[in-house]
Amino acid sequence: MRMWSGMVFLSVLAIFSLGFTASAQEKLADKQVLTVAFDAGDAQSLDPHRAATTVDRSTLDMIFNGLVRYPIGNQVGIEPDLAESWKLSADGKTYSFNLRKGVFFHPFPGNPEGYELTSEDVVFSLKRAAAADTSAYAGEYRGLDFKAVDPYKIEITMEKPISETLFMSKVANYAGGFIVSKKAIESQGTDWFKTHPVGTGPFKFESYEPQQKTVLAQNPKYFRGKPILEQVVVRYVPNVSSRELGLRTGELQVIEGVKEDKWVEKVSAFPEVKVKSFGPCEVQTLFFNMSLKPFDDVRVRKAFSYAVSRDEVAAFMGKGIAVPIYAAALAPPAPGALTREEAQAAGVLYENDIAKAKQLLAEAGYPNGIQFEAITSELDSSYRKPMIALQAQVKKAGIDMQVKVVDHASFHSLIRKDASPVVYYACWRPNLDVFLTRFYHSDSSVMTGKSPDTNFSHYGTPEAVKGGQSGNIDALIEQARWELNPEKQNELWKKAQIAVLKDVAVVPVVRQLYVFPMKTYVELGYPLEFSWQTYSPQINEKTRILAH
Amino acid sequence: MFSYVIRRILQSIPILFVVITLVFVIVRVLPGDPAVAALGDYASKEAVEALREKMGLHAPLWLQYLHFLGNICQGDLGASAITGYPVGAQVLKVLPHTLELTFFGIFLGYFLGIPPGILSAIKRNTFIDYFCRIFSLLGLSVPAFYLGILLILLLSVQFPLFPVVGAGDFSNPADNFRHLFLPGLTLGLLMTAYITRMTRSSILNIIREDYVRTAYAKGLLDRVVLFKHVLRNAMIPIVALGGLYAVVLIGSSVMVEIVFSRPGLGKLMVGAIKQRDYVTFQSVMVIYAIMVVLLNLLIDLIYSMIDPRIKYR
Numbered sequence: 124m125r126m127w128s129g130m131v132f133l134s135v136l137a138i139f140s141l142g143f144t145a146s147a148q149e150k151l152a153d154k155q156v157l158t159v160a161f162d163a164g165d166a167q168s169l170d171p172h173r174a175a176t177t178v179d180r181s182t183l184d185m186i187f188n189g190l191v192r193y194p195i196g197n198q199v200g201i202e203p204d205l206a207e208s209w210k211l212s213a214d215g216k217t218y219s220f221n222l223r224k225g226v227f228f229h230p231f232p233g234n235p236e237g238y239e240l241t242s243e244d245v246v247f248s249l250k251r252a253a254a255a256d257t258s259a260y261a262g263e264y265r266g267l268d269f270k271a272v273d274p275y276k277i278e279i280t281m282e283k284p285i286s287e288t289l290f291m292s293k294v295a296n297y298a299g300g301f302i303v304s305k306k307a308i309e310s311q312g313t314d315w316f317k318t319h320p321v322g323t324g325p326f327k328f329e330s331y332e333p334q335q336k337t338v339l340a341q342n343p344k345y346f347r348g349k350p351i352l353e354q355v356v357v358r359y360v361p362n363v364s365s366r367e368l369g370l371r372t373g374e375l376q377v378i379e380g381v382k383e384d385k386w387v388e389k390v391s392a393f394p395e396v397k398v399k400s401f402g403p404c405e406v407q408t409l410f411f412n413m414s415l416k417p418f419d420d421v422r423v424r425k426a427f428s429y430a431v432s433r434d435e436v437a438a439f440m441g442k443g444i445a446v447p448i449y450a451a452a453l454a455p456p457a458p459g460a461l462t463r464e465e466a467q468a469a470g471v472l473y474e475n476d477i478a479k480a481k482q483l484l485a486e487a488g489y490p491n492g493i494q495f496e497a498i499t500s501e502l503d504s505s506y507r508k509p510m511i512a513l514q515a516q517v518k519k520a521g522i523d524m525q526v527k528v529v530d531h532a533s534f535h536s537l538i539r540k541d542a543s544p545v546v547y548y549a550c551w552r553p554n555l556d557v558f559l560t561r562f563y564h565s566d567s568s569v570m571t572g573k574s575p576d577t578n579f580s581h582y583g584t585p586e587a588v589k590g591g592q593s594g595n596i597d598a599l600i601e602q603a604r605w606e607l608n609p610e611k612q613n614e615l616w617k618k619a620q621i622a623v624l625k626d627v628a629v630v631p632v633v634r635q636l637y638v639f640p641m642k643t644y645v646e647l648g649y650p651l652e653f654s655w656q657t658y659s660p661q662i663n664e665k666t667r668i669l670a671h
Numbered sequence: 672m673f674s675y676v677i678r679r680i681l682q683s684i685p686i687l688f689v690v691i692t693l694v695f696v697i698v699r700v701l702p703g704d705p706a707v708a709a710l711g712d713y714a715s716k717e718a719v720e721a722l723r724e725k726m727g728l729h730a731p732l733w734l735q736y737l738h739f740l741g742n743i744c745q746g747d748l749g750a751s752a753i754t755g756y757p758v759g760a761q762v763l764k765v766l767p768h769t770l771e772l773t774f775f776g777i778f779l780g781y782f783l784g785i786p787p788g789i790l791s792a793i794k795r796n797t798f799i800d801y802f803c804r805i806f807s808l809l810g811l812s813v814p815a816f817y818l819g820i821l822l823i824l825l826l827s828v829q830f831p832l833f834p835v836v837g838a839g840d841f842s843n844p845a846d847n848f849r850h851l852f853l854p855g856l857t858l859g860l861l862m863t864a865y866i867t868r869m870t871r872s873s874i875l876n877i878i879r880e881d882y883v884r885t886a887y888a889k890g891l892l893d894r895v896v897l898f899k900h901v902l903r904n905a906m907i908p909i910v911a912l913g914g915l916y917a918v919v920l921i922g923s924s925v926m927v928e929i930v931f932s933r934p935g936l937g938k939l940m941v942g943a944i945k946q947r948d949y950v951t952f953q954s955v956m957v958i959y960a961i962m963v964v965l966l967n968l969l970i971d972l973i974y975s976m977i978d979p980r981i982k983y984r
Contacts, residue, residue, distance in 0.1 A: 165754075165939075165942055259722075332934070364820050368823050374835050
């Protein structure tokens with residue numbers, strides 16, 4: 124009897140402990156459908172060579188691959204994607220890529236099983252990305268030649284060799300680097316392809332309902348393995364309250380948030396919600412139009428800069444949401460970005476000194492301060508709020524900056540007509556070469572340059588030099604662009620930024636973090652630190668929903 | 672009657688023409704480049720120029736205008752300047768959602784608005800009357816989006832009865848109705864406030880009439896007098912003015928569509944303005960103008976049906 128009860132006790136104990144270990148393993152939910160909601164009214168374009176909005180880039184990131192990719196989650200360096208390996212020729216002008224075998228395109232009418240990707244598709248896709256009438260990113264591919272050597276090998280030849288950093292960004296899984304299906308476009312036409320993307324990624328396009336959602340289904344043939352998620356639904360929800368409430372009820376599992384710490388606090392308190400904030404997000408920089416009074420005087424510009432307290436602006440926008448920056452281009456960890464220490468060492472860190480600001484203004488001939496009107500966009504977290512913070516700060520030094528708020532599209536067109544003497548601009552560019560060229564090369568000067576772009580300060584142009592000394596970094600930019608050694612390239616880029624800051628053409632202010640609240644039972648499948656490709660948490664074959 | 676309808680339709684063509692021209696001019700006067708809006712500020716300059724060429728933005732203004740008029744007359748609403756999707760197809764896809772929302776809102780407006788109005792009128796200056804009047808004043812003052820969010824908090828979050836976002840499938844009527852209820856209720860409550868007040872004042876006017884006094888004098892039951900004589904006559908202005916308010920409701924439906932993330936004409940239009948999508952915006956405005964004209968015509972016809980004193984020739 125005692126033996127029996129002992130055995131029963133032992134077996135109960137055994138079952139109990141088995142159950143315990145089983146629950147320690149991860150249990151997946153029955154329904155593996157992830158719904159992600161973005162701040163957008165609708166999809167603008169499902170063509171990867173045209174897509175420019177956050178929601179479209181995030182959607183297409185799940186559908187397409189590139190030759191190489193930025194490692195998911197931290198995005199530093201590159202790793203193989205559709206290409207298994209690559210080699211640079213001895214003369215440094217030709218890269219040859221060996222393609223992975225057994226990569227299948229998603230099914231489409233006429234090809235219910237899809238078909239294997241070969242070099243033909245890669246060359247077709249890259250040529251399409253290089254043509255101005257089919258691609259918004261055609262400028263990136265100037266001077267490149269594409270050739271299919273054999274079905275699994277392609278060669279890309281550069282007219283003039285560029286560094287690996289710059290080259291790889293053109294063939295990575297982003298914008299023009301996304302590889303599209305040649306057969307799909309040729310058999311169904313470009314118009315069809317605009318609304319039916321066909322790629323090689325972990326998820327394939329299933330349906331699109333205007334203003335509502337795009338549904339993606341899992342691609343069981345994905346070369347990295349069948350995705351755990353069965354379906355991903357991308358919803359277009361432009362109203363933040365709706366997104367919030369949808370997250371609360373569980374209708375939405377991941378939502379695009381608002382970059383405001385009060386809002387983040389509120390949402391973190393919802394049941395089963397965790398908030399993911401990650402970088403690098405757009406850098407926000409203030410540009411002075413150096414060709415106009417009073418900003419043609421470097422002392423006035425310096426005065427403005429000294430009146431700014433970056434930490435205060437960051438705190439106003441939300442600690443944990445905004446971070447001060449000191450680089451005249453992208454912020455660290457972008458290769459070549461200037462750090463605070465470097466800026467300080469070079470003596471170009473101007474901030475937090477109201478007395479000095481007043482003194483400089485007086486020296487420049489404005490003892491009673493200055494007054495002007497600046498135009499800014501209605502977008503709260505990237506334009507209006509920081510401008511309000513800056514307005515209050517510089518007022519203390521006697522600088523009366525009136526702020527006129529206009530809608531976003533008008534803002535973008537007005538600043539390109541020199542309508543505002545200072546321009547606060549939030550943006551991101553894939554590397555320092557692009558940033559420096561578009562914002563500081565004299566050719567890019569707004570209205571007056573050879574090919575006007577976003578050089579709002581007119582840096583390097585004759586009209587910006589007249590009021591005082593001011594440099595020109597055109598030669599430096601071009602030298603850096605063709606520098607093949609990455610360390611030397613970074614050094615040149617830093618030199619360029621220091622030159623710009625010495626002339627106080629701009630005041631780098633802050634950069635923000637993206638905020639994406641999601642349900643605690645959503646497991647991304649990788650640690651998320653940076654996501655600049657999509658401005659959102661990327662979803663891949665390992666993302667899954669835990670039991671809840 | 673038929674000739675009357677035709678005449679009214681023909682009379683509305685000049686109105687539509689003025690609306691279209693105004694819209695065309697206003698959109699082009701606004702600063703903002705649709706090509707930049709379409710491609711994002713990261714795109715290369717060549718791409719932006721290529722798109723402007725494709726959109727026909729380099730052509731002189733009068734040529735663009737004639738192009739536009741010509742297309743409208745052929746029933747071609749053009750292709751979106753941003754996405755390239757044909758506008759006609761987009762409108763057809765979202766129009767049913769807007770129509771069902773608007774009509775459900777109007778229906779709820781009458782259904783929920785008339786009984787309190789009657790009650791308020793017959794129990795004039797009592798507590799019920801005051802309560803209904805204050806309630807309807809609140810309804811008139813609350814903006815659509817605020818009311819929508821309140822309803823979501825109550826009926827989706829607090830008591831999970833209805834979904835928060837989306838529109839549901841037409842193929843699944845039950846699911847569709849669940850998605851329609853809250854947005855429809857939001858619009859309906861806005862209209863209820865108006866209808867309640869209208870009903871009350873209309874009935875009070877009628878009750879003072881001689882023939883009503885005669886009916887009471889004849890010894891008819893209160894209930895009979897009310898429903899057979901008073902209400903029928905009171906309905907006329909309620910229907911007419913309510914119908915006019917329905918036009919206002921179309922405007923409020925834009926806010927409701929945004930709060931509930933419902934696809935609809937309003938959301939399409941707001942998106943088009945933000946992106947300077949001239950083509951979509953113009954075409955949607957034309958649709959709206961036609962809707963308003965037809966709605967007014969419908970109201971007038973209903974009016975003539977319920978009031979035998981009115982004849983159209």
